[in-house]
Amino acid sequence: MSAVEALDSRTHRRSYDRLQVARVFVSRWELQRPDHVEMASWPYLAISTLTGSATVVHGERTLQLAEGDVCVIRNDAALRVASEPGSDLLVMRIPEGSVGPHSQVLAAADGYIWATRNGTASLVAHLLQGLAAQFDDYVPGNPGRLAEHIVGLLVLMCADARLTDTTSHGALLVKAKEYIEAHLGEIDLSPDRIAASQNVSTRTLHRLFESEGFTIGGWIRSRRLEHCRLDLVDRNADAGSVSGIGARWGLWDAAHFSRLFKTAYGLSPRAYRVTHTSHACGEDCATMGALVR
Numbered sequence: 001m002s003a004v005e006a007l008d009s010r011t012h013r014r015s016y017d018r019l020q021v022a023r024v025f026v027s028r029w030e031l032q033r034p035d036h037v038e039m040a041s042w043p044y045l046a047i048s049t050l051t052g053s054a055t056v057v058h059g060e061r062t063l064q065l066a067e068g069d070v071c072v073i074r075n076d077a078a079l080r081v082a083s084e085p086g087s088d089l090l091v092m093r094i095p096e097g098s099v100g101p102h103s104q105v106l107a108a109a110d111g112y113i114w115a116t117r118n119g120t121a122s123l124v125a126h127l128l129q130g131l132a133a134q135f136d137d138y139v140p141g142n143p144g145r146l147a148e149h150i151v152g153l154l155v156l157m158c159a160d161a162r163l164t165d166t167t168s169h170g171a172l173l174v175k176a177k178e179y180i181e182a183h184l185g186e187i188d189l190s191p192d193r194i195a196a197s198q199n200v201s202t203r204t205l206h207r208l209f210e211s212e213g214f215t216i217g218g219w220i221r222s223r224r225l226e227h228c229r230l231d232l233v234d235r236n237a238d239a240g241s242v243s244g245i246g247a248r249w250g251l252w253d254a255a256h257f258s259r260l261f262k263t264a265y266g267l268s269p270r271a272y273r274v275t276h277t278s279h280a281c282g283e284d285c286a287t288m289g290a291l292v293r
Contacts, residue, residue, distance in 0.1 A: 018095035019147035031079040042093040052087025101177035109158040
């Protein structure tokens with residue numbers, strides 16, 4: 001029995017690939033401050049009040065969530081929540097791999113609260129309500145794709161609120177990442193080509209990525225590997241051979257692909273596929289941390 005289950009059976013957890021979700025019925029609980037590894041692995045949290053209202057204390061700030069509200073916050077501090085009796089909340093830890101090209105959008109959304117009566121926020125609310133309604137029984141055929149789409153809809157909600165970086169450099173970086181995402185499978189994807197697509201010098205593009213702590217080549221590699229990882233755990237479709245998956249995302253040298261993948265995820269692509277095709281919650285869910293009264 002986990003620490004959470006031992007303390008309160010009304011707190012349930014699920015893991016959809018690396019997206020970790022807790023459904024909370026208790027009136028007072030907290031999520032302990034994450035360590036550096038957890039902050040890097042799950043950089044953002046999303047909280048939804050399905051029913052009732054809640055007071056969220058995150059570090060030194062306090063957020064008031066009414067029924068139906070959704071907020072996005074950085075996963076960089078302890079979290080304490082007090083909700084009215086009968087409340088039902090979802091707390092999601094968003095994995096770094098799903099953040100991908102959306103990092104600036106989510107960073108701009110940090111601490112913002114959305115009412116979900118209309119627009120994209122309403123679609124997010126319906127999705128989360130549906131997820132909660134079948135929380136204990138739903139087994140998706142491809143948890144990785146489900147996680148990707150949940151995060152994608154959250155990001156769309158954030159973008160629709162026009163919270164993104166509107167400076168010329170911020171907008172350029174977003175567009176460059178979108179171009180990379182659309183052309184990941186092309187072997188000739190290069191900094192020069194990406195810079196030309198955005199009508200800037202390659203040196204300027206390098207500086208933009210360096211301002212976020214990345215190289216262009218490193219960003220392309222990480223996005224290719226994440227798409228390969230999602231294909232490897234896709235149980236709904238015949239994703240093909242391991243080497244074919246690498247080639248699909250621009251990693252044509254099978255041995256090189258295997259080395260890169262093992263460095264990033266700790267297992268070879270073949271071993272990762274075998275290990276992560278179980279629909280069980282798995283060890284990732286156990287790392288959610290202690291939710292306590």
